[in-house]
Amino acid sequence: MAKYPENFLWSGVSSGVKRDGKYDLGLAYSSFPSTVVGVFTENKLPAAPVIDTKQKLSLKTQFHALVVNSGVANAATGEDGIADNQQLIEETARHLNLETDQVLSASTGYIGRRLPLKNISAALPSAVDQLQRDPAEFSRAILTTDTRTKTVCLPMPGLEAHIFGVAKGSGMINPRMATMLAFLFVDYPVESGWLKEQLVQAASQSFNQITVDGDMSTNDTVLVWAANLPGKTPLTADHPCSREFQITLQKAAQLLAGKIVSDGEGASCTIEVLVNGARSDQAAALVAEEITGSPLVKTAFYQFPPNWGRIYSSIGASGVDFDQKALRIEIDGTVVFKSGAPVGSKAQLKKQMEKVENHLIKINLGDGAGRARSITCDLTRGYVEINAGYS
Numbered sequence: 576m577a578k579y580p581e582n583f584l585w586s587g588v589s590s591g592v593k594r595d596g597k598y599d600l601g602l603a604y605s606s607f608p609s610t611v612v613g614v615f616t617e618n619k620l621p622a623a624p625v626i627d628t629k630q631k632l633s634l635k636t637q638f639h640a641l642v643v644n645s646g647v648a649n650a651a652t653g654e655d656g657i658a659d660n661q662q663l664i665e666e667t668a669r670h671l672n673l674e675t676d677q678v679l680s681a682s683t684g685y686i687g688r689r690l691p692l693k694n695i696s697a698a699l700p701s702a703v704d705q706l707q708r709d710p711a712e713f714s715r716a717i718l719t720t721d722t723r724t725k726t727v728c729l730p731m732p733g734l735e736a737h738i739f740g741v742a743k744g745s746g747m748i749n750p751r752m753a754t755m756l757a758f759l760f761v762d763y764p765v766e767s768g769w770l771k772e773q774l775v776q777a778a779s780q781s782f783n784q785i786t787v788d789g790d791m792s793t794n795d796t797v798l799v800w801a802a803n804l805p806g807k808t809p810l811t812a813d814h815p816c817s818r819e820f821q822i823t824l825q826k827a828a829q830l831l832a833g834k835i836v837s838d839g840e841g842a843s844c845t846i847e848v849l850v851n852g853a854r855s856d857q858a859a860a861l862v863a864e865e866i867t868g869s870p871l872v873k874t875a876f877y878q879f880p881p882n883w884g885r886i887y888s889s890i891g892a893s894g895v896d897f898d899q900k901a902l903r904i905e906i907d908g909t910v911v912f913k914s915g916a917p918v919g920s921k922a923q924l925k926k927q928m929e930k931v932e933n934h935l936i937k938i939n940l941g942d943g944a945g946r947a948r949s950i951t952c953d954l955t956r957g958y959v960e961i962n963a964g965y966s
Contacts (some may be wrong), residue, residue: 579728580737580762582606582802584706587716590698592646592684592691600695601643601716602702603758604671608637609800610764611679612771614778616795622650623660624680625794631679636767639677641758641798642667642702643717644695645743646684650793659690666696670703681796683743683756684719710741717743717756720961725834731823733816736763740827744835757782757797757831759824764809765801769817773824774799781828786867786951787839799824836950837933841957845933845950846876852938853945858895862938863949865893873954876934880924883911886936901941907934 583605587598613632615625631638642663649656660680668675682690705712714724725742744755765773778797803809810820836845848866853859866872866889875881886904904912909927911919928934 578730578737579708579710579739580760580802582609582762582804583710583739583760583800584708585710585713586702586705586707587712587714588698588701588705590644590691591694592644597718598712598716599644599646600698600702601645601713602667602699602706603641603643603710603713603760603800604706605639605800605802607803607805608639608677609760609802610636610767610770611638611798611800612636612767612774613796613798614774615797616792618791618793618795620651620793622648622682622686622794623652623656624649624682625796626657627660627664628679628681628796628798631676635676637677637803638679638800639673640667640671641679641681641800643681643713643756644684644690645682645717645719647682647688647690648684648686648792648794649682649690651687652689655689659692662692663690663695666699670699679798681717681756681794681798683717683792683794686793710739714741717741719743720840722838725831725838727827727830727834729823729827731761731763731816732819734763734819736761738823738827740831742831742835744838755782755792755795755797755835757828759797759799759827761799761801761824762804763801763820764803764807765820766809766811769811770799770801773821776821777825777828780825781832784949785832785836786864786949787836787842833950836952839952839958840961841955841959842952843955844876845952846873846936847933847948847950848936848938849946849948850938850940851946852901852940852942853895853897853947854943855945856947857945858897858943859940859945859947860949861895862890862893862940863947865889866936866938867949867951870954873951876953877955879928880921881906881928883924886938887912890938895940897940897942901939903937903939903941905937905939907931
């Protein structure tokens with residue numbers, strides 16, 4: 576059994592919000608106060624819980640509980656949605672004997688519907704009673720169109736501590752923070768300002784490098800909870816184990832991001848794009864995101880061999896300047912374009928691609944030291960079927 580971080584308890588129950596009876600209400604509880612930092616969607620129409628959580632984190636950093644519902648996003652619900660979210664927090668705090676400003680919330684699901692508070696309120700006592708050291712049921716409770724839970728648990732060398740991460744995300748995935756719900760729990764105190772810096776950096780190397788469909792959700796939230804356990808010196812940049820923490824947090828975020836892409840709605844494969852040789856990292860990122868954001872590139876990878884001309888076109892569409900004669904395109908180790916002309920054969924490319932489940936596109940612009948990475952999945956009939964029938 577995985578060694579989960581000390582100090583935290585989790586639960587998941589069915590409140591009836593999801594008609595199929597699946598878990599839809601999750602609760603996470605920290606017995607000691609935890610330092611919490613977050614990053615959120617850039618959508619200009621954020622959901623009620625995003626508004627509330629951002630405001631609370633701007634005022635304080637210490638919290639005890641997180642309540643999450645799935646099935647209803649509580650977005651596009653106006654002042655009623657704000658009031659509903661507040662009532663959910665107040666009831667959660669009451670059942671846990673906490674103050675309301677010690678509780679955070681998150682929602683995910685259908686936009687434009689109010690929270691069915693009667694159902695959720697009736698299920699809250701069970702969620703409290705079932706709090707336990709195993710986060711499996713919490714991991715299930717936050718899912719929507721996901722086909723599987725997404726978790727990771729990693730030890731932190733030198734600290735006798737662990738990071739547990741859990742995420743949900745399958746559609747509405749866009750490489751601009753935060754692309755989903757993700758929560759990371761650490762059983763070691765971390766100074767809040769430095770922790771926020773580490774989260775922003777980790778997100779830039781993980782959650783901000785993935786896309787499924789290029790659509791940005793109204794509810795995207797990533798939170799890191801660091802337990803203020805007594806007798807431990809909080810991590811800062813000067814702590815002897817600070818580098819180990821940075822590496823472990825980034826690895827946890829990257830693993831969760833990879834699980835999201837591999838579970839993209841209707842996906843049958845993942846596609847990683849590595850761009851090198853750009854004039855700057857920013858230029859390389861523009862090229863990488865143009866490729867992974869292209870529906871034509873994604874649909875091309877649904878069958879082998881893909882029409883790599885879609886990749887070529889996306890590189891030009893990025894608007895980035897480079898030495899066109901130096902452009903090189905490689906798919907799964909097979910070079911398909913270099914020195915200004917196509918190379919290789921479709922049969923050779925197909926044979927190579929059939930050997931792997933996750934595909935790698937390498938682009939070299941031959942014009943500098945800039946580099947970037949972006950990950951997506953193929954776009955299939957399954958994606959259309961899932962989203963056409965979502966309502």
